[in-house]
Amino acid sequence: MVGIQVAALAKVFTRPDGGRRAALDGLHLEAAPGELVCLLGPSGCGKTTFLRILNGLEQADGGAVRFLAPRPPRIGHVFQDSRLLPWLTAEENVRFVLDLPREEGRRVARAWLARVGLGDHGGAFPHQLSAGMQQRVAVARALAVDPDVLLLDEPFSALDELTACRLRAELARLWEERRPTVLFVTHDPAEAIYLADRVVILAGPPGRIVQELDVRRSLPRPRTPVDPRLAALAREAVRALEGAGSF
Numbered sequence: 255m256v257g258i259q260v261a262a263l264a265k266v267f268t269r270p271d272g273g274r275r276a277a278l279d280g281l282h283l284e285a286a287p288g289e290l291v292c293l294l295g296p297s298g299c300g301k302t303t304f305l306r307i308l309n310g311l312e313q314a315d316g317g318a319v320r321f322l323a324p325r326p327p328r329i330g331h332v333f334q335d336s337r338l339l340p341w342l343t344a345e346e347n348v349r350f351v352l353d354l355p356r357e358e359g360r361r362v363a364r365a366w367l368a369r370v371g372l373g374d375h376g377g378a379f380p381h382q383l384s385a386g387m388q389q390r391v392a393v394a395r396a397l398a399v400d401p402d403v404l405l406l407d408e409p410f411s412a413l414d415e416l417t418a419c420r421l422r423a424e425l426a427r428l429w430e431e432r433r434p435t436v437l438f439v440t441h442d443p444a445e446a447i448y449l450a451d452r453v454v455i456l457a458g459p460p461g462r463i464v465q466e467l468d469v470r471r472s473l474p475r476p477r478t479p480v481d482p483r484l485a486a487l488a489r490e491a492v493r494a495l496e497g498a499g500s501f
């Protein structure tokens with residue numbers, strides 16, 4: 255299992271008018287091996303930028319990211335939209351990321367599609383699947399590499415609440431089974447509390463941590479979205495966001 259240490263992370267973007275804007279300004283964060291951390295914050299506070307830097311898709315302007323592992327970690331990344339390749343079937347989209355011989359790749363891809371409830375849809379192209387099903391394929395693709403670290407960027411925010419609810423429960427199950435270290439970005443307080451070991455509440459931009467809520471003791475697993483304790487913790491998170499002037 256892989257721990258993550260982020261120290262003094264900074265990122266400045268240049269706007270089209272030449273102005274400069276800090277997206278992250280000295281962010282510190284640690285995740286223990288196998289921990290599920292939710293990053294909760296308002297739109298534009300730098301959450302996506304943070305995940306992109308972690309995965310090497312964006313370069314930081316300062317600070318450091320350390321993965322505490324004996325070898326470079328395998329990283330799975332789920333984005334807000336599914337980002338499937340439209341000319342490949344669901345099964346081929348999953349197989350595409352696997353460094354495996356053809357038949358073994360097919361077997362692994364099928365097994366993961368079955369795990370996210372799409373066992374009968376491996377031959378479908380993305381346009382033949384609903385948005386929720388496409389996002390399931392994206393989750394299967396991220397998990398198929400057996401990631402040490404799983405980065406999820408508002409993966410369910412574009413889905414209807416019922417589908418999102420199902421996928422959250424599936425994600426919680428899969429995480430308990432395989433225990434990757436997870437950083438899950440969201441602007442939905444109830445989603446953060448339902449999934450997390452620890453919720454890191456951000457304000458910004460530039461992104462800065464205003465509070466952390468460790469929900470392990472107050473909300474044991476398995477959890478249900480209708481637990482009144484969950485609603486109380488979500489209110490606490492909303493109060494922290496309010497206190498930080500996030501709305």
Ligand SMILES: Nc1ncnc2c1ncn2[C@@H]1O[C@H](COP(=O)(O)OP(=O)(O)OP(=O)(O)O)[C@@H](O)[C@H]1O
Nearest residue numbers: 267268269277296297298299300301302303304459
């Ligand atoms: N490529 C870019 N060029 C210029 N500015 C950028 C770029 N990417 C992000 N930004 C700016 O950096 C800040 C943080 O953006 P980011 O997408 O990381 O926020 P976020 O918290 O993920 O927002 P959301 O919840 O809306 O996805 C924003 O002010 C945004 O406008």
